[in-house]
Amino acid sequence: MEKVIEPSIENLLLQLKRMAVRELVTDEAGYEELVDELIADKLEWGELQDDEDNVALREDLIQRWPQVEEYIKRNSTLNP
Numbered sequence: 001m002e003k004v005i006e007p008s009i010e011n012l013l014l015q016l017k018r019m020a021v022r023e024l025v026t027d028e029a030g031y032e033e034l035v036d037e038l039i040a041d042k043l044e045w046g047e048l049q050d051d052e053d054n055v056a057l058r059e060d061l062i063q064r065w066p067q068v069e070e071y072i073k074r075n076s077t078l079n080p
Contacts, residue, residue, distance in 0.1 A: 007047055009057070012038065013064055017071040025072065028065045035061045 019025075019034050035058055042048040048057075 007042065009060060012042075012057075012061060013067070016061065016064075017068050017075075020068050020072050021075050025068075028062075028069075031065050031068055032062055 016031070016034055016038060019038070020031060023030075023034065025031050025034060038061075039048065039054055039058055043050055043054070048054060
């Protein structure tokens with residue numbers, strides 16, 4: 001069986017930050033949707049395995065909303 005190399009939390013967080021800016025996310029609920037979308041995509045592409053660790057991964061990413069929110073504020077085209 002081929003071993004799946006899971007992406008790092010830092011890599012996933014960077015992807016989420018960029019997605020949040022691109023998709024104009026403005027609140028934590030929107031961010032949670034992005035987290036779910038990213039995890040589903042990674043599962044579909046075989047970059048994550050379908051197991052219980054994804055629950056912990058999701059929670060870890062959700063807890064990082066303040067970092068993402070700050071990134072959005074700094075990188076939003078709406079801010080002068």
